[in-house]
Amino acid sequence: MFKRKKTSILVPGALVVMAGMMQATEGTAAPTSFDNFTPLASSVPPGSLPESAPFQLSAPNFSQVRIADRTTQLGLGEANTGSWDMITANETGPNAGRYLFSPFETSMAGVHRTDLMTGLTKTIVAPGTQGFVSGDASRWAPWGGLLTAEESWGGGSTKGRLFEVTNPVTATGTSDANFVSRSILPHVSHEGLVFDKNNSLYFIDELNGGSIYKYVSANPNATSGNDYFAAGQTFGMLVNGGGNANAVGAVTWAPITNTSGGALAGVSVINADGSIDGRLTADAVKGTDYQRPEDMEIKPLANGDQMIFVATTTTNEIYSINLASNQVNLFASRGTTDEATGVAVGTTLTSPDNLAIDGAGNIYIVEDQPGGVADIWFARDTGNDGVADSLGRWASMSTIGAEPTGLYFDKFNSNVAYVNVQHPDSLADSTIMISAVPEPETYAMLVAGLGLLGAVAPRRKISAK
Secondary structure, rough: HHHHHHHHHHHHHHHHHHHHHHHHHHHHOOOOOOOOOOOOOOOOOOOOOOOOOOOOOOOEEEEEEEEEEEEHHOOOOOOOOOOOOOOEEEOOOOOOEEEEEEEEOOOOOOEEEEEOOOOOEEEEEEHHHOOOEOOOOOOOOOOEEEEEEEEEOOOOOOOOOOEEEEEOOOOOOOHHHHHHHHOOOOOOOOOOOEOOOOEEEEEEEOEEEEEEEEEEEEOOOOOOOHHHOOEEEEEEEEOOOOOOEEEEEEEEEEEEEEOOOOEEEOOOEEEOOEEEHHHHHHOOOOEEEEEEEEEEEEOEEEOOOOEHHHHOOOOOOEEEEEEEOEEEEEEEEEOEEEEEOOEEEEHHOOEEEEEEOOOOEEEEEEEEEOOOEEEEEEOOOOOOOOOOEEEEEEEEEEOOOEEEEEEEEEEOOOOEEEEEEEEOOOOEEEEEEEEEEOOOHHHHHHHHHHHHHHHHOOOOOOOOO
């Protein structure tokens, strides 16, 4: 298995490294073969595929391989409580793109790191460190830290915290990883985290009646988390004036802390431990409610604007927020057309949870459903107006007792993606790498371009420390 994982990672990476470098250096959308598929007409039967290759894929040039699994980790003596959740990579800095990171969504949460060069997965935050529970979020910070957070909050709770691993790449393991609580953010039930181009941080409160928030650092260009989180103000999102639910329309942002991150007199609700209750404080400013907002993704538009997407699981909807026009739209729902049938997707779209964006800017929707009905949908938005034209079933997972989560498209290789298979009945959580072979013409050009590789340093080459 080790040899297979290593070969499967490095060979596809070599074939698209030239395109990957162009994407990274030019900052433009990269062509991808992931958007060339025939939508699946239905979900895959439960248990019909092996756990090492659990997805029915929608194109013959798509392939999958398991690159990490919990059984192997436990066999190596790595502390790993399972329920692997969201995925991100080291998107900046030395060896950018070499490592994947995921937290454990358990009562003793931790974080592990997968080395795509060696194929080894290492736990870097021990389960239960600082009472960490329900690890869900995973987002690379602009200064090079790894953010994760607790999807756990209720009145009087000490949870709902945001954490940073400040040395995610250099930590050798649990003994020297620096895991820091960033207490300036109000406490909520966290999942999605995104940064905009000004380095403001957006987050949600996963609740039926949860709000959407923005943290604006006093030092947005900070080179460390200590400086970024030293002072800043948090706001709650109001649509059409707030005091409503599931709204579309004009956005305003109401402050719920002061500019230093402390309590705002007459507004902020303080917890017993001195932290701010983000949920009750959002209610105090009439923040617009959504029904279990979960993951978030952000997309740059051709004119330089940015659009945030938010999945709401209970109402089976995805919303888009244009940060320039301050407008919320309903991006996708059960009323959106199914590309396979030509009619509304209806109940075949159930519990949208995770969101992902590929190199070309396409949005993918991952359902929080068990194997046999757990699908990943491709959202087609040809006008980039924040309203999807259609949805196509891109992949379907069969593993019994599991859900797919954390879909992440490689930022340096536009034809590679990763997804976790979480909490299967077998207890063997897995990370699956999905690859797409480019069209023949593109493939030929990339192979010809391999002759240039001797003149450049491979992005995942091990460098001296």
